[in-house]
Amino acid sequence: xxxxxxxxxxxxxxxxxxxxxxxxxxxxxxxxxxxxxxxxxxxxxxxxxxxxxxxxxxxxxxxxxxxxxxxxxxxxxxxxxxxxxxxxxxxxxxxxxxxxxxxxxxxxxxxxxx
Amino acid sequence: xxxxxxxxxxxxxxxxxxxxxxxxxxxxxxxxxxxxxxxxxxxxxxxxxxxxxxxxxxxxxxxxxxxxxxxxxxxxxxxxxxxxxxxxxxxxxxxxxxxxxxxxxxxxxxxxxxxxx
Numbered sequence: 001x002x003x004x005x006x007x008x009x010x011x012x013x014x015x016x017x018x019x020x021x022x023x024x025x026x027x028x029x030x031x032x033x034x035x036x037x038x039x040x041x042x043x044x045x046x047x048x049x050x051x052x053x054x055x056x057x058x059x060x061x062x063x064x065x066x067x068x069x070x071x072x073x074x075x076x077x078x079x080x081x082x083x084x085x086x087x088x089x090x091x092x093x094x095x096x097x098x099x100x101x102x103x104x105x106x107x108x109x110x111x112x113x114x
Numbered sequence: 115x116x117x118x119x120x121x122x123x124x125x126x127x128x129x130x131x132x133x134x135x136x137x138x139x140x141x142x143x144x145x146x147x148x149x150x151x152x153x154x155x156x157x158x159x160x161x162x163x164x165x166x167x168x169x170x171x172x173x174x175x176x177x178x179x180x181x182x183x184x185x186x187x188x189x190x191x192x193x194x195x196x197x198x199x200x201x202x203x204x205x206x207x208x209x210x211x212x213x214x215x216x217x218x219x220x221x222x223x224x225x226x227x228x229x230x231x
Contacts, residue, residue: 033218033219035219040223041223042118042205042207042221042222042223042224043159043205043207043219043221044221045218045219045220048218058218059218059220088157090159092159102149102161102164103149103161103219104161105151105158105159105160105161107157107158108157108158108159
């Protein structure tokens with residue numbers, strides 16, 4: 001049981017390049033999320049998904065796209081990377097219980113855009 | 115919209131002592147959940163404790179307890195008997211339990227805790 005995994009762990013991009021971050025979870029969770037964490041800040045929600053084939057915008061969605069073609073995977077895409085997207089990206093997943101919805105986080109992806 | 119405020123950028127505590135990390139929140143949602151996460155220097159986010167707004171009793175998980183004061187809109191984390199391994203960033207977060215914003219966590223900016231031997 002690997003929990004939540006993220007690929008890659010670290011990436012350097014040039015401005016204008018594109019890339020896709022992969023998140024995978026093996027806990028059969030319905031909900032998945034992408035966050036970014038900038039220095040001195042908490043995590044901010046980029047996009048999320050409440051089920052296979054569905055996605056929705058979070059607090060800071062501009063410049064990102066997502067897809068959830070399979071329940072266990074949630075992809076985050078940067079079509080044209082900008083230096084402002086230099087950040088640590090965290091994926092999380094959760095399932096709904098009656099009393100508590102705990103999100104389980106992946107190890108993070110460090111992205112540097114030059 | 116929700117807002118989380120953590121007013122202590124950094125805290126020091128002596129090993130084996132207790133420490134309280136402050137968290138205040140603002141929301142118009144009638145039902146919500148409050149969370150604390152730990153982020154060690156290695157970077158991963160570790161869930162510590164959860165409190166539902168409807169819970170009558172304060173949550174406890176081992177050495178962690180959440181001092182929930184609904185009228186004051188505060189959800190402070192208390193760590194008892196601090197250990198060197200408790201040195202980390204601590205984030206308070208909340209989410210609505212129902213409605214369109216459900217399941218979306220809003221985080222505070224965090225408190226860096228340093229445990230002194």
